[in-house]
Amino acid sequence: MKKIYFWGCCLVFLFGACKKKKKEEVEFDRGAMLTNMADEVILPDFERALSSIDSLNTRAIAFSNNPTQNSLDSLQALHKSAWEAWQRIEVYAFGPAETLPYKMSVNVFPTDTVQIKNNVSAGGNADLSLVSNIDAKGFPALDYLLNGSSDATLLSNFTASNNRATYVKNLTADLLSAVRNVRNEWRNGYANTFKNATGLDIGGSTGLLVNYLSMESETVRREKIGNALGYTLVF
Secondary structure, three states, X not given: OHHHHHHHHHHHHHHHHHHHHHHOOOOOOHHHHHHHHHHHHHHHHHHHHHHHHHHHHHHHHHHHHOOOHHHHHHHHHHHHHHHHHHHOOOOOOOOHHHHOOOHHHHOOOOOOHHXXXXXXXXXXXXXXXXXXXXXXXHHHHHHHHXXXXXXXXXXXXXXXXXXXXXXXHHHHHHHHHHHHHHHHHHHHHHHHHHHHOOOOOOOOHHHHHHHXXXXXXXXXXXXXXXXXXXXXXXX
């Protein structure tokens, strides 16, 4: 009898607590969430990425003037850190990133090594805005130029002709310009647009975050994993 009484009291307490919780529910403040995302996450991430790419560009200029093993090591390290910093903002490919030549300037892969070699042979000052160079620029192109062979071979190629270092310098300048333009758009108005789009419709900021996060996960699965393994994945 005591057990029945005990469990009966527990049930009353449980259901009573549930009812009480239901009455205390409040509407979620999406505006506050989006403001926090813009001010504390997105804008700082853009600043960090831009700073890393700026350092990369500065080192690329110095390297083109004096290609040594030490400067190559430094350039390779900065390329890696800048690429990692950009990965943090890759998912924010909406808003100004959709209207500016941004993502196609930064991280298109696999890179076109034949086009890169042609651009280097032509002097390294190719017009990077051309459609033919979409696959021959950005972080993947730099990865090929800076890490595509042994350090001894790379340094030999860089010292044999300045064309290769010139092309690297132009690639980093193009990266810097692309990311800076999007950062400026966020700072000069789009951040407020993002914060105020609190609805759950297609143009709402919450929907954009979810949709682009989903798209990036598909990109990782298809291009970064599938292509690297030699598979063409169909969705």
